[in-house]
Amino acid sequence: MRVAVMGAGAVGCFFGGMLARAGHAVTLIGRPAHVEAIRDHGLRMETRLFDEQVRLHADTDPSAARGAQVVLFCVKSTDTVSAARELAPYLGADTLLLSMQNGVDNAERLRETVPQPVSAAVVYVATEMAGPGHVKHHGRGELVIEPADGADALAQALVAAGVPVELSDNVRGALWSKLLINCAYNALSALTQQPYGELVKGEGVWTVMDQLVDEGLAVAAADGVTLVGDVRQAVRKIAETMPGQFSSTAQDLARGKPTEIDHLNGFLVRRGEALGVPTPANRVLHTLVHLAELSRA
Known part of the structure; x- marks a missing residue:
C-alpha cells in the first residue's frame, strides 16, 4: 500500500x-x-x-x-x-x-x-x-x-x-468521548507543565476534572451525541496508563507553538453557547491557555 x-x-x-x-x-x-x-x-x-x-x-x-x-x-x-x-x-x-x-x-x-x-x-x-x-x-x-x-x-x-x-459506526461518539478526556487533561497539563501522573496528585485537581467532564457530558447530551464507554472511568485511567505523558497542548506551549485549545475546551464552550449549556470551567481553562500562549510568544 x-x-x-x-x-x-x-x-x-x-x-x-x-x-x-x-x-x-x-x-x-x-x-x-x-x-x-x-x-x-x-x-x-x-x-x-x-x-x-x-x-x-x-x-x-x-x-x-x-x-x-x-x-x-x-x-x-x-x-x-x-x-x-x-x-x-x-x-x-x-x-x-x-x-x-x-x-x-x-x-x-x-x-x-x-x-x-x-x-x-x-x-x-x-x-x-x-x-x-x-x-x-x-x-x-x-x-x-x-x-x-x-x-x-x-x-x-x-x-x-x-x-x-x-x-465503528459511532466514531462521532468515540471522538466526543476522547474530546472530554482531552478537555479534562490537556489545558491543566499545559498550564502546569506536568505529566498526567504528577498532575492528578495536586490538591483539588480531580474535583476540577470532574467539573470539566460534567460540562462536557451536558453539552454532548444536548447535542444528541451517544458517547462511547464510561468517560469518567476513562479519565481516571489515563493517569494510570500514561503517567509520564505531557498533553499535546503542554508540548506545544513549551515549544512556543500555537495550541489546539480552540478545538478542545474552546469547542465545548462554543457548542455550549449554541445549545444553551453553561461551561464556566472549560471557559476559564480556554482563556488561561490563550493567555499563556501570549506570554510565551
Whole structure:
C-alpha cells in the first residue's frame, strides 16, 4: 500500500513508521529538520517493544503525496482546511484521507474541502518527537476508524503491522468521548507543565476534572451525541496508563507553538453557547491557555 503522512509529527511518524516496518511504501511530509534527519538516518522509532531506524521516504512538499492510496492526515486542527487545499492537487479520485487529529469536526471540514473519501479516526497513543527524526512511544497505540471507501483495506494493513484497529459506526461518539478526556487533561497539563501522573496528585485537581467532564457530558447530551464507554472511568485511567505523558497542548506551549485549545475546551464552550449549556470551567481553562500562549510568544 502507498501511504502518505500529511503533518508528520509524533502521531503521524508513529503510525506511518509502523506501516513502513511492515513493508508498505510510506512517505512522511513534515518539517525540514525531521525530513533531513529521516533522509540521512531513517526514522528512529523508540517504543516499548523495539528501538529501530526505519527506512522510509520523507519530504517537506505536499506534492510528495502524489500516487498515495491513503493519506494519514495529522496536521493541527487549526491547519485542517489550509493543509487540505495544499494537498488537493496531488490526490487521486479514490485516495482515502484518514483524519487522525484532535477535536471532533475535522473530518467534516475535510469533506467540505476535498471530494475524496474521508474517514475520521480516534487515536489512542502516547507519543512525542524526542528530536529530529526521532519518535518516542510511551504507551498504547490503537485506532477506532469510521467506515469509508478504502477503510477496510487500511484497517487490515494496520492490524498486520501491529496496530490494533476497530471499525465503528459511532466514531462521532468515540471522538466526543476522547474530546472530554482531552478537555479534562490537556489545558491543566499545559498550564502546569506536568505529566498526567504528577498532575492528578495536586490538591483539588480531580474535583476540577470532574467539573470539566460534567460540562462536557451536558453539552454532548444536548447535542444528541451517544458517547462511547464510561468517560469518567476513562479519565481516571489515563493517569494510570500514561503517567509520564505531557498533553499535546503542554508540548506545544513549551515549544512556543500555537495550541489546539480552540478545538478542545474552546469547542465545548462554543457548542455550549449554541445549545444553551453553561461551561464556566472549560471557559476559564480556554482563556488561561490563550493567555499563556501570549506570554510565551
